[in-house]
Amino acid sequence: MTAWYGEDLAYIHDVGFRDYALKSAPGILDILKHREIQSGLIVELGCGSGLSTEILHQSGYQVLGIDISAAMVAIAQTRVPTAEFRVDSLFTAEIPPCCAVISIGECLSYAFDANSDAVLEALFQRIYQTLLPGGVFIFDVVVPGHAAPGEVARHFTEGQDWIVLVEKQEDPIQQLLTRRIIALRQVGDLYRRTDEVHFLRLFNMENLAKTLRQNGFQVDITDRYGAFSLPPARMVAIAYKPI
Structure with a gap:
């Protein structure tokens, strides 16, 4: 899985x-x-x-x-x-x-x-x-309504030991929302990066x-x-x- x-x-x-x-x-x-x-x-x-x-x-x-x-x-x-x-x-x-x-x-x-x-x-x-x-x-x-047609909406959120950056784009034909997520989590003195792409109907x-x-x-x-x-x-x- x-x-x-x-x-x-x-x-x-x-x-x-x-x-x-x-x-x-x-x-x-x-x-x-x-x-x-x-x-x-x-x-x-x-x-x-x-x-x-x-x-x-x-x-x-x-x-x-x-x-x-x-x-x-x-x-x-x-x-x-x-x-x-x-x-x-x-x-x-x-x-x-x-x-x-x-x-x-x-x-x-x-x-x-x-x-x-x-x-x-x-x-x-x-x-x-x-x-x-x-x-x-x-x-x-x-x-529908997370991002303007044809545009990519971007924002970030941060906490004490993490930062998340998100890009959102809507496909009105497929009726699909795409979220690209970059997560940074502090591990010791460094930050570890992970990337996920989520598709939502x-x-x-x-x-x-x-x-x-x-x-x-x-x-x-x-x-x-x-x-x-x-x-x-x-x-x-x-x-x-x-x-």
Whole structure:
């Protein structure tokens, strides 16, 4: 399996980009409570370093975290040793019967492995089949608007012992966002460099909601998890399985 989010980028993402997961979690808990899902198994697709897993676990839920990055899963397992984690593709991993499936942080957009329309619809079908009646599928994806047409957007972020430089470019024909990431992490007196290129599918939310409904879900589309408004060009789908 290809190593996405290797050791250094996983570390940087955990210490420097944790707000997305931490600010999303309260809103997700509110959705679960509104649906009267007070306990049970939650499957977290793209669990990352386990930040949201820890909050769900502390709130009384069992959690199965699945992520394609072994480095991320290693951090998550250390953070929440009593939860179950697997290194696997979220598009093909076995999903056991559960009360909820969540995917925070645009994980369903990532094209690390096959996520064509057919593969994505097959995932929706499997999630619908494994969700208990009244269960919910909550996730967010990227939509167009990360870079102006024909332009490359560049920015950098730095922490105490790391620097990340990112280039973003959108392909409106392929509906694809390309992120070129250069990560520098301090090791001793020197900085170690790693490079990754991530491809993300840009979704049309109207079409996505239509596909979910065709597979049996009732769907709400929003740009927030509770009080937390997502950064620009990201949207949330909340898909319910009828009782």
